[in-house]
Amino acid sequence: DGGITQSPKYLFRKEGQNVTLSCEQNLNHDAMYWYRQDPGQGLRLIYYSQIVNDFQKGDIAEGYSVSREKKESFPLTVTSAQKNPTAFYLCASSIGSRGSYEQYFGPGTRLTVT
Amino acid sequence: SQELEQSPQSLIVQEGKNLTINCTSSKTLYGLYWYKQKYGEGLIFLMMLQKGGEEKSHEKITAKLDEKKQQSSLHITASQPSHAGIYLCGATTGTYKYIFGTGTRLKVLA
Numbered sequence: 001d002g003g004i005t006q007s008p009k010y011l012f013r014k015e016g017q018n019v020t021l022s023c024e025q026n027l028n029h030d031a032m033y034w035y036r037q038d039p040g041q042g043l044r045l046i047y048y049s050q051i052v053n054d055f056q057k058g059d060i061a062e063g064y065s066v067s068r069e070k071k072e073s074f075p076l077t078v079t080s081a082q083k084n085p086t087a088f089y090l091c092a093s094s095i096g097s098r099g100s101y102e103q104y105f106g107p108g109t110r111l112t113v114t
Numbered sequence: 115s116q117e118l119e120q121s122p123q124s125l126i127v128q129e130g131k132n133l134t135i136n137c138t139s140s141k142t143l144y145g146l147y148w149y150k151q152k153y154g155e156g157l158i159f160l161m162m163l164q165k166g167g168e169e170k171s172h173e174k175i176t177a178k179l180d181e182k183k184q185q186s187s188l189h190i191t192a193s194q195p196s197h198a199g200i201y202l203c204g205a206t207t208g209t210y211k212y213i214f215g216t217g218t219r220l221k222v223l224a
Binding site: 004006031033048050090092100103104110 | 118144145147149154155156157158159162164202210212214215216217
């Protein structure tokens with residue numbers, strides 16, 4: 001079955017620690033995205049990648065970093081510089097990044113930082 | 115500012131009733147997408163609309179895009195408890211960026 005996997009589903013970290021969220025897709029999609037979802041705010045774009053070895057900042061990239069070394073993988077690191085990291089993180093992919101292509105989402109990772 | 119406005123924010127209906135959720139943009143949309151999300155889970159893609167006046171149906175859910183491509187509605191006929199969840203509209207405006215509404219939380223009472 002093709003799809004997007006995110007792991008882990010729940011993640012707990014102490015303040016000041018970096019943490020990496022995994023996102024893998026086997027849909028052969030070129031574009032991948034990371035979103036943050038907070039109550040009442042909808043989805044906000046953190047980073048996106050249109051192709052391997054290339055990625056761009058989204059609307060709220062500060063305190064986050066990504067890599068895209070393989071087409072199927074787009075890990076997100078939440079660094080200690082992120083002031084309010086507790087949130088639900090969603091990874092998505094699409095065939096392309098320009099035009100009308102639906103996005104497919106992973107199941108999400110809920111990160112809690114105390 | 116929110117680029118996609120969804121209404122209502124929440125909805126409680128009796129099983130068997132029809133309902134409509136709206137999604138409005140101030141800009142012309144390139145593509146309009148409807149997703150369903152259960153709390154704490156990912157988004158499930160429902161439908162995509164691209165052309166002005168387009169209408170699509172899947173089982174008891176119908177989505178329409180107006181002629182100006184600035185407003186979409188999602189209509190559920192004879193709602194069931196399985197329809198409960200959060201419905202989000204998303205859109206592309208011709209660039210890489212997808213924008214999303216804040217969602218409509220639907221509860222269906224059995």
